[in-house]
Amino acid sequence: MQVFITGVSKGLGKALATEFLKLGNEVIGIGRSHSFTDKNFRFISCDLENLEHVNKLDFGKLSSSVLFVNNAGIIGEIERISEQTSSDIQSVLNANTLAPMLLCQKILKAFAPTEGLSILNISSGAGKRAIPSWASYCASKAALDIFSETIYLEEKERGRNVRIYALSPGVIDTEMQNKIRSKKTSSFSSSEAFKELKTSGELVQPELIAQKIIQLLKEAYSGEVIYSLKK
Numbered sequence: 001m002q003v004f005i006t007g008v009s010k011g012l013g014k015a016l017a018t019e020f021l022k023l024g025n026e027v028i029g030i031g032r033s034h035s036f037t038d039k040n041f042r043f044i045s046c047d048l049e050n051l052e053h054v055n056k057l058d059f060g061k062l063s064s065s066v067l068f069v070n071n072a073g074i075i076g077e078i079e080r081i082s083e084q085t086s087s088d089i090q091s092v093l094n095a096n097t098l099a100p101m102l103l104c105q106k107i108l109k110a111f112a113p114t115e116g117l118s119i120l121n122i123s124s125g126a127g128k129r130a131i132p133s134w135a136s137y138c139a140s141k142a143a144l145d146i147f148s149e150t151i152y153l154e155e156k157e158r159g160r161n162v163r164i165y166a167l168s169p170g171v172i173d174t175e176m177q178n179k180i181r182s183k184k185t186s187s188f189s190s191s192e193a194f195k196e197l198k199t200s201g202e203l204v205q206p207e208l209i210a211q212k213i214i215q216l217l218k219e220a221y222s223g224e225v226i227y228s229l230k231k
Contacts, residue, residue, distance in 0.1 A: 089136050
């Protein structure tokens with residue numbers, strides 16, 4: 001199987017790439033950097049916040065079995081929209097919504113068969129509820145959810161059996177969480193709650209989430225696009 005993963009330099013993207021390589025898959029990483037030396041790993045350099053770079057990507061014609069994982073994302077400025085000194089709206093929506101949407105479009109056009117394609121868009125619980133100081137991030141993930149549901153229905157109308165998930169992986173122990181915990185309560189009212197997740201050991205390691213995702217992909221697909229690993 002060919003596995004495309006955005007954002008493989010760290011966190012969940014790196015963990016997913018590592019697990020899929022262990023299983024003998026060909027992994028194609030997309031992003032700004034990586035640290036892999038495996039012979040089955042290939043890298044496509046692309047700044048996913050720059051839509052001109054994204055638009056230039058060409059996957060040619062794909063067939064057989066393909067998994068595309070839109071993992072890369074940013075949280076942006078953790079600050080109320082009205083109090084941001086420099087707006088994060090464009091950069092967050094570019095990285096978290098517009099780039100994944102464009103990549104989904106490209107991969108759907110590049111894949112010819114009626115089945116064998118899976119798309120996994122990494123979403124967030126923040127796309128289902130409003131969190132003050134995360135306005136752009138929440139909006140970006142909510143948009144990705146409804147986009148995922150819509151393209152699933154579109155491909156079904158075409159008679160194509162494409163597995164599509166907008167998956168919320170839960171709270172993972174990554175650099176993003178470090179940034180969240182660094183904010184003062186005056187800027188981010190939920191700061192103490194996220195610090196408590198760390199001290200109480202409730203953050204999950206990326207490797208465990210990667211293994212859960214691989215197990216999910218082995219199961220029969222029910223057509224449930226919006227999915228949470230916290231079930």
